[in-house]
Amino acid sequence: MIEPGTPAPEFTLRREDGTEFTRADLEGRTTVLVFYPFAFSPVCTDQLNLYEEVLDDLHAQGATMYGVSCDASYSQKAFRERLGVSIEQLSDFEPKGAACRAFGVYHPSGFPQRAVVIVGPDGVVRWGYQAPTPAELPGANLIFDGLAAAA
Amino acid sequence: MRGPAGGPLALEYADFECPFCAALSARLAGEPFRRAFRHFPVRSNHPRAWAAACAAEAAGLQGRFWEMHDLLFADQGRLEDPHLWERARALGLDLERFESDRRSEKVSTRVKRDFESGIRAGVVTTPTVFAGGRMLFGEIDVVALRALR
Numbered sequence: 001m002i003e004p005g006t007p008a009p010e011f012t013l014r015r016e017d018g019t020e021f022t023r024a025d026l027e028g029r030t031t032v033l034v035f036y037p038f039a040f041s042p043v044c045t046d047q048l049n050l051y052e053e054v055l056d057d058l059h060a061q062g063a064t065m066y067g068v069s070c071d072a073s074y075s076q077k078a079f080r081e082r083l084g085v086s087i088e089q090l091s092d093f094e095p096k097g098a099a100c101r102a103f104g105v106y107h108p109s110g111f112p113q114r115a116v117v118i119v120g121p122d123g124v125v126r127w128g129y130q131a132p133t134p135a136e137l138p139g140a141n142l143i144f145d146g147l148a149a150a151a
Numbered sequence: 152m153r154g155p156a157g158g159p160l161a162l163e164y165a166d167f168e169c170p171f172c173a174a175l176s177a178r179l180a181g182e183p184f185r186r187a188f189r190h191f192p193v194r195s196n197h198p199r200a201w202a203a204a205c206a207a208e209a210a211g212l213q214g215r216f217w218e219m220h221d222l223l224f225a226d227q228g229r230l231e232d233p234h235l236w237e238r239a240r241a242l243g244l245d246l247e248r249f250e251s252d253r254r255s256e257k258v259s260t261r262v263k264r265d266f267e268s269g270i271r272a273g274v275v276t277t278p279t280v281f282a283g284g285r286m287l288f289g290e291i292d293v294v295a296l297r298a299l300r
Contacts, residue, residue, distance in 0.1 A: 046196070046275065046276055047275075048195075049193045049195045049196045050193055050275055050276075052193075052194075052195050053193055053194065053195075053266065053270075054270060083195050084194075084195040084198075085195050137275040137276065138275075139270070139273035139274065139275050140270045140275075141270055141271050141272070141273050142273075144270075144271075
């Protein structure tokens with residue numbers, strides 16, 4: 001996966017409303033990108049539910065969190081609404097996995113690795129973590145450790 | 152804290168709407184652990200978990216935490232407000248006090264503190280048990296847990 005200290009790559013993701021989310025959107029604030037394998041899959045469900053509980057603390061530290069998967073925006077939105085979480089979703093649907101590849105978190109089987117990448121307000125990657133297997137859910141403590149390390 | 156004095160410590164992170172937590176709690180009841188309970192309610196998963204956690208803490212302020220804990224786990228299909236009042240009544244609690252306590256800053260701070268301690272310790276799901284310096288979660292095998300004493 002992408003090394004801390006590296007500028008974030010150029011990429012294009014789609015927001016739920018169909019507009020683009022690119023490298024330029026990372027600038028000016030700390031961004032936490034949560035790459036997850038599939039909408040509606042069991043571990044991803046627990047992961048977004050858990051992270052939703054710490055959003056206030058993330059905001060208090062000036063960080064904004066996004067969920068990233070290769071699912072279509074409609075699926076991501078349905079997933080988010082089903083869970084009742086507010087974490088904005090970004091779709092890497094077409095060309096499939098291009099942004100995930102750019103960040104070095106594309107699983108050989110065709111879906112995002114379970115990974116978290118923190119990008120600083122200057123657009124430089126500050127911290128990253130990839131779960132040893134997609135079945136493993138990274139604790140929210142890791143994100144806070146990452147933010148502390150990035151500060 | 153409950154269980155025999157001098158027993159090995161088992162620290163449980165759980166929520167009252169989680170069926171696996173109820174099952175684990177029942178299995179642990181016959182084990183020689185000294186048990187401590189920490190709230191880990193994830194609201195989008197279990198919409199009544201937070202309210203139930205606050206109810207248990209409010210009962211605790213009247214000295215009946217574990218009794219409320221057991222009553223909540225005993226009937227997870229009934230966690231709405233009237234069901235919480237029924238339990239409080241059954242335990243002979245001062246209802247007015249229970250009602251104001253469970254909505255109080257003090258109680259919600261306590262529940263949040265538990266949750267945050269779990270986050271810091273790396274808890275990602277319920278139930279999670281810390282015993283013998285290990286963290287167990289998911290399908291917790293009580294035999295394995297016993298071996299950690």
